[in-house]
Amino acid sequence: MARKDRVAEKGGVRRIEILLEGRWFNQTPNTYDFIQDWVMSPAKPYPGVTTGTGQNSTLYAIAKVFKNDLGVDAVCIDDESVYNDSSIVGLGRLLGGMGLHMTLCPYTKADYWKAIMTSSNPGLIDAVYLQCYDGGSRNAPGQWVGKLPGNIPIDPIFSCRGAFGTCGSSHGSQTPAEIQTRLAAFKKDYPAMSGAALWQVADIKDYIRMGCAVKDPSSGSVTTEAGYLSQLKNSLEIK
Template identity: 55%
Template sequence: MKGFFFFLCFISFSAFCLAQQAYPAAAPLPKKNISIFGRGLYPGDDATYELLKKSGFKTLLLSSFYIHADGDLYSGDSHLPIIHNGKWVGDSAYVVRVKNLKKHSSISRIEILLEGRWYGQPPNTFDFIRDWYDPSKTVPGIVTGIGEQSTLFNICKVLKEVLGADAFCIDDESVYDSPSIIAMGKIAAKLNMHMTLCPFTKYSYWGDILRASDEKVVDALYLQCYDGGARNDIKDWVTALKPQQPIYPIFMVRGSFGTCDSYKGSKSVDEIRAQLKGFKSDYPAMSGASIWQMDDVKKFVSMGCAVKNPASGTATDVAQFLKQLKTTFKREL
């Protein structure tokens, strides 16, 4: 009897240990991850958020956010801090809109896009992540490392607690320091969050991150197939990285860069459908795709692209455009 009692205790303890393993409690990837990046949504308006909730898209990647030298996090939409001195100071209406996104909605996952500098821009985000992740370094005004008192940990914690974010997405296009991003994945694990990657070039850099990361934490890649990544072919990335995680192509719609024409790889709905079909043929396991970005969807409509340039598409309102994109993704995936 005593042996049976200890057996039960052992089983219970083992189950407890398994439950304590780093496996994010945040929203997992939807089975078919139809997603959209949300530049232009800070602070946003109720009507746009309602359109997103009814859009049929599953994941919204709120973008873009930048870390500054003082440890504050800035919105790329307003160029104002949303986290200052370790606390949320952003728009309160934005918090309400984001927290309501999953209510009576197709949206089931919210990610935060951390964006870095392009060439020639002053240091931000990934420069500072590289400089701060090592606890042995001393940086005035910054708590270095990735412990619970660190500046980097606190930024992610505030995003989770205030906005209910499920993941943060890494869009590094200049620094390419894999040890610091691997460390960010460890912050995600501690917070029961996910981390995703948003590459357009440099197989080796992203591959290093994947190989050193828990696939249950770093759980997806969003591949840029426009602008600098316009020539990206998904099969090349699958071959190079051999990831356990899914790769989702990101398409840029017409209306981007203020033009109805095709520019830097922007595409009409029909052009997206054709490329997606080819990707699916080469990568049958493909289970999602993404749109860059909500602001451009709205510009397509506000510029009257369907009338000015019929080859660019037929949508005359935002809801119609979102429906066309969703239908294309569901049909080809």
């Protein structure tokens, strides 16, 4: 799902974003650990890696692939472990210099995301996707408006039934009807809200594959991916 102003009326794609996912609990260092080290410690040697954010750096080469080979318009930051704002600001300057945007995908630590937004160049960050499931189950866009600077849109992201390998409600996953009800409450509290999203498409497939409509009728009634996707799409419409 995507913001209405970023999708053509007849379904054509106007914008492509690539999300950088970091480590979760008990996982080995990865994405944001590397970004921190490569941006903040340019003198530290890494085999096969050119540190820093210059045009000869490894990060620049990766971003160039995103833009030129994949047609990416923006890079989405989903840091849930490292929380080093200086390195993300440095990455953002690299991306902005290439004509790319950056979006944020928080679920907690509002001060961290505020620091990134405050120190980034105007226009670089043009959307915030607020996780409203799992660790962010109690989040609401209206609660974050006063915590973050500027007038950048805050879009809620939901998780549907079928997520985390179960038909039941797990980690804050919800039915289409529950999503619609919650979205209506968000809109009442935050009238400027203009978009909403769903994480992730694989859960839609799993919902059907597991036969959730039969196993757990409270989760819904559809038995096809197209039907479930249609219900979810309707539930995300901003009224």
